[in-house]
Amino acid sequence: MTARVREFNAFLRDYVNLNQTRVNTLQSRVSSLDKFLGDESTLGDLVTDDVIPQGSFAHKTIIRPYIGNDFDADVLLPMDEDPDWEPKKYTIELQKALEASKRYEGKTTLGKRCVTIDYADDFHIDVVPFITRGDGTTYITHRIDNEWIRQDPVALTEWIEESSRATNGHLIRVIRLVKYLRDRSSLNVASVVLTALLTERVHSFAGVDEYQNVATTLVSLIEDLNDYLGPMSSAPWVDDRIGQNLADRLTQTGFTNLQSQLKTWARKMRAALDAPSSESVDKWQDVFGDKFGASAKAEPMLSASAAPIETYEKREAPGEQSLERDHHIPVRIQPEARFRLVGRMSATRRASGRYRPMSATGNHIPIGRSLSFTVEDCTVPAPYDVYWKVRNAGIEAVERHNLRGQIVKGGDKMTEHSSFAGNHWVQAWIVKNGVAVATDIQDVTITSS
Incomplete structure (x- = not known):
């Protein structure tokens, strides 16, 4: 059996994954749209929360567009129900609100369930009104049929x-x-x-x-x-x-x-x-096809003086620690030893209440949020120790010399703050009798503003 790990990594990076420039563009435009809809548009009183990534955007499965195709992001716009509005009115009013802005004027198309914003390059955003009705259930709407469609894409x-x-x-x-x-x-x-x-x-x-x-x-x-x-x-x-x-x-x-x-x-x-x-x-x-294996090269750990475009994505960064090498704790993961590392983020500027799970937004986190990470549903009987690693990635992390990656001993919960954009992650290990028997990772994608 030959896994070809290096070749798959290179093939994904060079031919399959959406390139970083497009990712940055996507995140920046979604952030700008979110700010406009919540703070500046005529819909402001009905908008209850930040836009929620949906579909391939939320699932992180967007790929590089094939020849002649564009790429897109689907987002939900959380809104309260207006008892005087029919279902079809939500998309109609959303388009009116967008067209009232110089930024989006002339760029929108009214669809059955969404309003599409077309940009100058090969990119568009589909904005779907996402309504919480009086009984607490959530719906999108169908403009042509003028009906409610029960949906919970967060689930x-x-x-x-x-x-x-x-x-x-x-x-x-x-x-x-x-x-x-x-x-x-x-x-x-x-x-x-x-x-x-x-x-x-x-x-x-x-x-x-x-x-x-x-x-x-x-x-x-x-x-x-x-x-x-x-x-x-x-x-x-x-x-x-x-x-x-x-x-x-x-x-x-x-x-x-x-x-x-x-x-x-x-x-x-x-x-x-x-x-x-x-x-x-x-x-x-x-x-x-013949592109597989064409660009695979050895990827040794780079030095701290590497060019700033290097992100160290899913690679060992300079100074990053290993539980076995640096803390002399053997890692022997046991199938019956499990836990969930649950990340949560603070309420938005428009919403109120308790922290909500990051998984609800596909782990996409705006800058400026308080974050908590908790060990939950642990099957390992106490007592045990918890070791934590916070790992930053992305261009900003490199430029700030803040890749982190140190491992520290702590309790069942830790707190952080979303300070700069990038695909970061937090890892925890349960250590029982001096041996790491379980681990889990929480991805954290902090979006650029």
């Missing part, structure tokens, strides 16, 4: 985030890879359907071997999905986490094509994973 985002943790974060990378393949095939499967189908195949008890790297996770999930869908004559129910069927978006032809493509992918991917090292790159190229 979907939290489910995907939790499933990703069970795969050591590799689920998100697998979804990106499969979307890359879809865009270069004849498949017509919506991203949310593909994402949910793959997420359903994640098993928390699958074990370390199946989800130890991108390649093994990819093959495991594709083979499981092929085995699941292969015998079916029509698409199964795909739960959106509140009892509605996402597969309604999949035609019979689309489902049949998906079955055929999964069968081919499963066969080729298994052959590539099981191939000897001398043949594996060629076999993975049979799946992804």
